[in-house]
Amino acid sequence: MKIGAIEAGGTKFVCAIGDEKGNVEQQVRIPTTEPGETMESVTDFFLANEVDAIGVGSFGPIDVNKNSKTYGYITSTPKPGWKDYNMVGFLKQKLNIPVSFTTDVNVAGYAEAMQGAGVGKSNVLYWTIGTGVGAGYIQNGEFLQGISHPEMGHILLRQVKGDNYKGKCPYHANQCFEGLAAGPAIEERAGKKAIELASDDPIWDYVADYAAQACVNATLFLRPDIIIFGGGVIHQEHLIKKIRVKFEKYLNGYVTTPDIDKYIVRIALDDDAGIKGALLLAVKELAESK
Amino acid sequence: MKIGAIEAGGTKFVCAIGDEKGNVEQQVRIPTTEPGETMESVTDFFLANEVDAIGVGSFGPIDVNKNSKTYGYITSTPKPGWKDYNMVGFLKQKLNIPVSFTTDVNVAGYAEAMQGAGVGKSNVLYWTIGTGVGAGYIQNGEFLQGISHPEMGHILLRQVKGDNYKGKCPYHANQCFEGLAAGPAIEERAGKKAIELASDDPIWDYVADYAAQACVNATLFLRPDIIIFGGGVIHQEHLIKKIRVKFEKYLNGYVTTPDIDKYIVRIALDDDAGIKGALLLAVKELAESK
Ligand SMILES: Nc1ncnc2c1ncn2[C@@H]1O[C@H](COP(=O)(O)OP(=O)(O)O)[C@@H](O)[C@H]1O
Ligand SMILES: Nc1ncnc2c1ncn2[C@@H]1O[C@H](COP(=O)(O)OP(=O)(O)O)[C@@H](O)[C@H]1O
Ligand SMILES: [Zn+2]
Ligand SMILES: [Zn+2]
Numbered sequence: 001m002k003i004g005a006i007e008a009g010g011t012k013f014v015c016a017i018g019d020e021k022g023n024v025e026q027q028v029r030i031p032t033t034e035p036g037e038t039m040e041s042v043t044d045f046f047l048a049n050e051v052d053a054i055g056v057g058s059f060g061p062i063d064v065n066k067n068s069k070t071y072g073y074i075t076s077t078p079k080p081g082w083k084d085y086n087m088v089g090f091l092k093q094k095l096n097i098p099v100s101f102t103t104d105v106n107v108a109g110y111a112e113a114m115q116g117a118g119v120g121k122s123n124v125l126y127w128t129i130g131t132g133v134g135a136g137y138i139q140n141g142e143f144l145q146g147i148s149h150p151e152m153g154h155i156l157l158r159q160v161k162g163d164n165y166k167g168k169c170p171y172h173a174n175q176c177f178e179g180l181a182a183g184p185a186i187e188e189r190a191g192k193k194a195i196e197l198a199s200d201d202p203i204w205d206y207v208a209d210y211a212a213q214a215c216v217n218a219t220l221f222l223r224p225d226i227i228i229f230g231g232g233v234i235h236q237e238h239l240i241k242k243i244r245v246k247f248e249k250y251l252n253g254y255v256t257t258p259d260i261d262k263y264i265v266r267i268a269l270d271d272d273a274g275i276k277g278a279l280l281l282a283v284k285e286l287a288e289s290k
Numbered sequence: 291m292k293i294g295a296i297e298a299g300g301t302k303f304v305c306a307i308g309d310e311k312g313n314v315e316q317q318v319r320i321p322t323t324e325p326g327e328t329m330e331s332v333t334d335f336f337l338a339n340e341v342d343a344i345g346v347g348s349f350g351p352i353d354v355n356k357n358s359k360t361y362g363y364i365t366s367t368p369k370p371g372w373k374d375y376n377m378v379g380f381l382k383q384k385l386n387i388p389v390s391f392t393t394d395v396n397v398a399g400y401a402e403a404m405q406g407a408g409v410g411k412s413n414v415l416y417w418t419i420g421t422g423v424g425a426g427y428i429q430n431g432e433f434l435q436g437i438s439h440p441e442m443g444h445i446l447l448r449q450v451k452g453d454n455y456k457g458k459c460p461y462h463a464n465q466c467f468e469g470l471a472a473g474p475a476i477e478e479r480a481g482k483k484a485i486e487l488a489s490d491d492p493i494w495d496y497v498a499d500y501a502a503q504a505c506v507n508a509t510l511f512l513r514p515d516i517i518i519f520g521g522g523v524i525h526q527e528h529l530i531k532k533i534r535v536k537f538e539k540y541l542n543g544y545v546t547t548p549d550i551d552k553y554i555v556r557i558a559l560d561d562d563a564g565i566k567g568a569l570l571l572a573v574k575e576l577a578e579s580k
Contacts, residue, residue: 123436123437139436144434146412146429146512146515147413147513147515147547147548148513148546149513150511150512151510151544151545153510154544155510156448156503156506157446158448158465159448172540172544175448175540216445216446217445220445221442221512222440223436223437223439224436225436250465251461252461252462254441254461254462255351256438
């Protein structure tokens with residue numbers, strides 16, 4: 001059986017063919033231009049390489065609520081042409097196969113839950129700290145969502161004493177996780193690339209503090225088995241240890257968690273987690289559509 | 291059919307007999323002393339008044355994880371005699387009927403979800419602000435829980451400029467919701483009973499601010515259909531309006547929510563919500579045990 005995967009990003013779409021186990025056999029990159037043009041190229045690829053189902057991880061915001069009239073749409077993006085675009089509708093019309101549709105963060109989180117650091121755990125929280133901050137929560141193989149998917153990257157946090165940064169979030173300035181700790185916030189504070197910062201730069205303490213606060217709040221809202229961090233910023237390996245120390249200080253033993261070294265961890269898969277997750281979700285969709 | 295309900299509190303146990311619809315027919319109060327004594331009185335009551343199932347809403351912390359060895363136990367309470375007490379085990383042994391077991395907050399939240407302000411909604415968040423702060427989240431009739439029940443009352447929040455209160459939480463001082471905004475925190479700040487504070491006292495603005503932050507974070511973690519507030523502090527009717535205004539300011543349109551007047555609301559049931567919820571949960575347990 002052949003399975004398809006799409007990572008729909010703001011600059012490029014990655015389309016892949018793989019198997020039911022999430023192994024990638026072939027992939028192409030298609031630049032993100034107008035939806036007409038981009039999506040024709042995407043469906044041409046899958047018409048030339050037949051698959052039984054497709055999994056999509058998309059930039060957003062997207063509508064993932066199956067009871068909604070605009071399920072499968074990209075909703076309020078400023079990206080020209082993509083606002084209110086019916087991605088699932090177009091794929092189904094052209095390819096006539098089951099389509100799984102979720103966020104770009106969720107597909108990577110799903111792969112980590114199923115084949116990465118979360119293997120064997122029932123309640124897996126995945127955070128990515130990169131250009132933005134996002135999260136996906138997978139309980140017994142299903143994404144947590146209510147009227148829509150979570151947007152945990154923008155939870156409000158307490159700014160650390162000494163950190164007087166004005167914040168980078170266009171909605172919440174220095175009040176939310178992303179505005180305080182995503183790559184662009186780090187780089188604007190530092191006046192240089194994050195990768196050029198020494199590992200003992202105090203900015204990393206701030207970043208770890210915000211991530212630790214986010215872990216405390218996630219622990220108290222969700223009670224996960226494991227919290228997995230990925231994204232460009234987490235290439236800084238020293239961060240995880242700093243997050244653990246600050247997490248324990250903030251939580252202060254109020255609830256018990258699994259052993260901290262196994263509770264707050266880095267991703268186990270590499271950069272193709274997104275495609276892998278999309279493949280696995282397509283398989284799930286196929287099974288459920290029967 | 292007769293159904294039983296227990297509200298197990300730190301000072302008293304309320305035991306009730308009711309019907310499948312959550313109507314209470316009879317109830318007694320039993321003081322909370324040693325578990326042996328208290329629980330004998332409880333089971334004597336239900337031996338004299340036979341029921342088909344019992345729902346328990348208990349003080350905590352409790353173990354609600356059905357896969358755990360200590361499921362049904364009160365765990366680390368400082369209350370003499372009650373630490374590591376197997377409440378469900380005792381009830382089942384004495385009464386030999388299905389027992390539903392959850393937190394005191396969850397039973398009240400369940401009643402609000404099923405018969406109160408949350409009727410017809412799939413994703414219901416219930417907060418109580420009283421002596422402590424607690425929450426329950428009910429999705430399609432099931433409680434959200436991971437390795438244990440949430441403890442959303444202690445999420446970390448940003449202290450408001452001007453509020454220099456040192457905080458009341460023994461774990462988190464002025465860093466968490468409960469430490470900043472529960473009844474005792476309000477009263478220590480004010481130097482008098484919360485009920486004696488004028489409705490334009492700035493302390494209410496602080497309380498509303500913390501509740502609004504909690505609503506923003508809950509919205510971004512969970513994406514509920516509705517957020518329902520109860521508890522002694524919410525007797526202050528003006529608070530809900532203040533919370534709504536601050537919520538919209540903090541969220542700043544980042545995600546869409548239902549109409550604010552229908553999104554953040556007060557409870558619809560009165561003080562017997564806890565017993566009602568326990569009755570309804572007992573009925574659910576009975577159905578699932580068949
Ligand atoms: N080695 C590194 N150390 C610290 N930060 C990094 C590193 N590499 C990338 N970043 C940061 O991560 C961000 C990019 O995140 P990434 O997850 O790779 O992409 P995206 O979020 O756009 O998918 C950049 O803003 C940069 O600041
Ligand atoms: N009318 C009121 N206005 C403001 N606060 C109140 C009022 N009534 C009670 N409270 C506060 O609520 C707290 C008690 O909360 P309640 O929910 O009634 O009990 P509990 O949380 O112990 O079950 C008290 O600490 C008091 O400060
Ligand atoms: Zn933000
Ligand atoms: Zn606390």
